[in-house]
Amino acid sequence: MSGKFEGGCLCGEVRYSCSEQPMSQFICHCTECQKITGSPVSPGFMVNKSDVKVTGNYSEHKIAAASGREMLRKFCSICGSRVFEESLGMADIYMFNAGSLDDQSVFEPEVHYWVNSLPSWYKITDSLPQYDKQPDVE
Numbered sequence: 001m002s003g004k005f006e007g008g009c010l011c012g013e014v015r016y017s018c019s020e021q022p023m024s025q026f027i028c029h030c031t032e033c034q035k036i037t038g039s040p041v042s043p044g045f046m047v048n049k050s051d052v053k054v055t056g057n058y059s060e061h062k063i064a065a066a067s068g069r070e071m072l073r074k075f076c077s078i079c080g081s082r083v084f085e086e087s088l089g090m091a092d093i094y095m096f097n098a099g100s101l102d103d104q105s106v107f108e109p110e111v112h113y114w115v116n117s118l119p120s121w122y123k124i125t126d127s128l129p130q131y132d133k134q135p136d137v138e
């Protein structure tokens with residue numbers, strides 16, 4: 001993922017554009033993402049808040065993560081898509097749902113997180129590094 005990229009929610013109300021490369025690109029398998037997305041696979045990326053511009057109306061839901069840290073998850077007010085979120089312990093960073101990217105081909109996952117939470121019917125078939133946790137958030 002290089003240079004500028006853009007994305008948004010399903011209906012187009014919430015839009016974002018980012019001017020810099022993400023700090024990390026990952027695939028999360030944690031139980032929270034499973035509940036929120038309905039899927040054992042939740043691709044995402046981290047960006048500096050100062051590198052991204054978000055427009056449109058979204059609602060924020062504050063939910064404590066398993067780590068105890070509070071997460072502010074941001075959903076489109078019209079269509080309900082979860083577009084991005086922030087951890088209240090990481091003031092400078094947004095995490096975006098990679099499914100929101102306009103061009104899915106720009107996403108380049110580097111790592112799998114929370115692989116112990118995967119259901120037995122899902123198997124990882126790539127050779128990316130796998131972690132039981134998300135070290136850069138803990």
Ligand SMILES: [Zn+2]
Pocket residue numbers: 009010011012013014076077078079080081
């Ligand atoms: Zn929407």
Ligand SMILES: [Zn+2]
Pocket residue numbers: 028029030031032033034042
């Ligand atoms: Zn997760």
